[in-house]
Amino acid sequence: MAAFFLLAPLAVYPVFLMKAMCFALFACAFNLLIGFGGLLSFGHAMFLGTAGYAAAHAAKVWAFPPEFAILFGTAAAAGLGLVTGLLAIRRQGIYFAMITLALSQMVYFFYLQAAFTHGEDGIQAVPRGTLFGFIDLANVWAMYFTVFTIFLAGFVLIYRVIHSPFGQVLKAIRENEQRAISLGYDINRYKLLAYVLSATLAGLAGATKALVFQLASLTDAHWSMSGEVVLMTLLGGLGTVFGPVAGAFIIISLETYLAQLGAWVTIVQGIIFVICVLTFRRGVIGELGNWLKKPL
Amino acid sequence: MTEIFGVPTQALFGQLLIGLINGSFYALLSLGLAVIFGLLNIINFTHGAQYMMGAFVAYLLANKAGMGYWWSLAIVPLAVGVTGVVIERLMLSRLYKLDHLYGLLLTFGLALIIQGLFRNEYGTSGLPYSMPEQLSGGRNLGFMFLPNYRAWVIVASLVTCIVTWFVIERTKLGSYLRAATENPALVQAFGINVPRMITLTYGFGVALAALAGVMAAPIYQVSPQMGADLIIVVFAVVVIGGMGSIMGSILTGFGLGLVEGLTKVFYPEASNTVIFVIMAIVLMIKPAGLFGTQK
Numbered sequence: 001m002a003a004f005f006l007l008a009p010l011a012v013y014p015v016f017l018m019k020a021m022c023f024a025l026f027a028c029a030f031n032l033l034i035g036f037g038g039l040l041s042f043g044h045a046m047f048l049g050t051a052g053y054a055a056a057h058a059a060k061v062w063a064f065p066p067e068f069a070i071l072f073g074t075a076a077a078a079g080l081g082l083v084t085g086l087l088a089i090r091r092q093g094i095y096f097a098m099i100t101l102a103l104s105q106m107v108y109f110f111y112l113q114a115a116f117t118h119g120e121d122g123i124q125a126v127p128r129g130t131l132f133g134f135i136d137l138a139n140v141w142a143m144y145f146t147v148f149t150i151f152l153a154g155f156v157l158i159y160r161v162i163h164s165p166f167g168q169v170l171k172a173i174r175e176n177e178q179r180a181i182s183l184g185y186d187i188n189r190y191k192l193l194a195y196v197l198s199a200t201l202a203g204l205a206g207a208t209k210a211l212v213f214q215l216a217s218l219t220d221a222h223w224s225m226s227g228e229v230v231l232m233t234l235l236g237g238l239g240t241v242f243g244p245v246a247g248a249f250i251i252i253s254l255e256t257y258l259a260q261l262g263a264w265v266t267i268v269q270g271i272i273f274v275i276c277v278l279t280f281r282r283g284v285i286g287e288l289g290n291w292l293k294k295p296l
Numbered sequence: 297m298t299e300i301f302g303v304p305t306q307a308l309f310g311q312l313l314i315g316l317i318n319g320s321f322y323a324l325l326s327l328g329l330a331v332i333f334g335l336l337n338i339i340n341f342t343h344g345a346q347y348m349m350g351a352f353v354a355y356l357l358a359n360k361a362g363m364g365y366w367w368s369l370a371i372v373p374l375a376v377g378v379t380g381v382v383i384e385r386l387m388l389s390r391l392y393k394l395d396h397l398y399g400l401l402l403t404f405g406l407a408l409i410i411q412g413l414f415r416n417e418y419g420t421s422g423l424p425y426s427m428p429e430q431l432s433g434g435r436n437l438g439f440m441f442l443p444n445y446r447a448w449v450i451v452a453s454l455v456t457c458i459v460t461w462f463v464i465e466r467t468k469l470g471s472y473l474r475a476a477t478e479n480p481a482l483v484q485a486f487g488i489n490v491p492r493m494i495t496l497t498y499g500f501g502v503a504l505a506a507l508a509g510v511m512a513a514p515i516y517q518v519s520p521q522m523g524a525d526l527i528i529v530v531f532a533v534v535v536i537g538g539m540g541s542i543m544g545s546i547l548t549g550f551g552l553g554l555v556e557g558l559t560k561v562f563y564p565e566a567s568n569t570v571i572f573v574i575m576a577i578v579l580m581i582k583p584a585g586l587f588g589t590q591k
Contacts, residue, residue: 040397087576090583094339094396095539099579102532106572113565223528227404234401266412273405277398278387 043104049221077203237283315557323549344523350509380502422517538588
């Protein structure tokens with residue numbers, strides 16, 4: 001996978017690939033929560049949007065250098081994750097999904113009215129700045145490899161979390177919560193930690209995306225963005241490691257290359273959703289892993 | 297012009313009326329959601345799209361078939377209810393053995409498809425629907441001016457909600473439904489056709505959404521987007537009222553509509569978010585919802 005992303009920009013438009021990587025990180029963060037934690041959060045857009053706005057504001061208004069802007073955006077998303085997590089973890093399953101959805105809608109309406117976000121216009125012309133003082137990010141290649149490094153770092157972090165004792169306990173909680181409690185694990189702390197981790201990495205994706213496109217807008221905080229990340233993860237394969245990356249890539253390609261068809265993109269996304277839920281539940285990578293007889 | 301709390305009475309009661317109307321739509325829609333969730337344990341994300349379909353079918357009946365509002369009130373819920381039955385038979389019934397979240401995802405996908413199709417056909421700007429002549433005009437009540445159609449909406453939704461509540465909570469059919477919610481296998485062993493009941497319940501919930509859509513057509517513009525943002529607020533209403541409770545959704549629907557109306561008078565910037573803030577508070581104090589029981 002690393003080789004693919006290293007070589008791909010020679011053939012494909014780099015900004016498209018950067019967008020795909022940001023959404024892939026977003027989907028991987030989401031998958032950490034649902035694939036391994038068993039918690040469907042329908043409000044992940046609030047982390048993407050919050051981090052985007054925070055990073056854009058820091059870079060543009062406070063003139064932070066890009067590494068600090070991204071860190072600030074990620075920290076903002078982590079903070080929001082902690083607050084909303086404390087509220088949402090109390091319930092499970094469908095209730096959890098609805099609560100996260102409503103909380104994300106509350107955050108969306110706040111951003112719609114807050115002065116610093118400029119409402120529908122968004123924060124535009126966010127400067128990319130110079131990384132560490134000497135790498136000028138206006139150069140597409142510099143930006144590309146920065147985004148690639150961030151994506152790889154986030155992905156490796158998620159991989160390590162999944163294959164750690166913490167990840168195993170998370171899977172145990174997903175499979176049988178009562179038994180995990182009886183074994184003595186404090187499940188609320190584990191779930192909250194997974195939630196905040198997922199929020200932080202989603203924030204990392206959002207902050208990076210704001211710098212790539214030099215724009216932070218309301219679409220990133222709208223609930224349809226939450227629906228999109230669910231679609232990407234579902235299509236790629238819930239609970240697989242590479243699934244969200246593949247799913248994000250497919251959906252972003254769909255959106256980019258079918259954009260002239262207008263409303264048909266929504267219809268196609270809906271059809272993919274329906275087909276995946278009814279017959280294709282393992283997702284692309286899941287089916288591939290099943291065929292190859294090894295977990296992917 | 298008299299003033300209450302520094303707000304003119306006309307403005308206050310005008311906003312309360314709008315709040316009550318919003319509340320009647322919230323109540324009708326959350327009633328449909330609560331009925332569907334109570335029996336099928338599925339969050340029907342398509343509810344907003346079915347509400348929109350109701351309004352559109354009414355619009356099409358008026359423009360293509362020349363049938364007026366009263367015909368639509370009778371035909372549209374049946375027509376959209378039938379589509380609901382088809383969806384349930386073909387798709388939802390396969391998901392009952394799985395995690396309930398798949399039902400949410402399926403209905404979300406269906407909502408995307410339906411909304412996309414209508415947006416493709418009709419664009420995003422609204423289409424007009426004329427009010428029936430028997431209900432147009434209004435009467436002056438002294439402290440405010442009451443449009444007749446608004447009064448009709450409030451009365452009709454109250455009646456529908458109470459009739460539905462009565463059927464579910466006080467009749468034999470309702471008791472079969474409630475028994476099937478608790479233990480479908482046992483109820484089926486007694487000889488009651490549970491799958492057919494489930495299908496018809498889903499159809500009924502969808503019909504309620506379509507009825508709300510027809511009633512909304514003359515007041516709100518008929519547009520493909522009309523269900524999309526409304527449905528999230530209705531979810532919050534259902535969570536506050538308690539997910540399986542019928543009376544809970546009716547009362548919270550009307551109540552929250554009033555609260556939203558009041559907020560618009562005194563602190564308009566918060567009117568969008570006040571329902572979600574209330575939801576957060578209710579979840580901290582009573583996670584099962586105001587009228588719900590811990591499952």
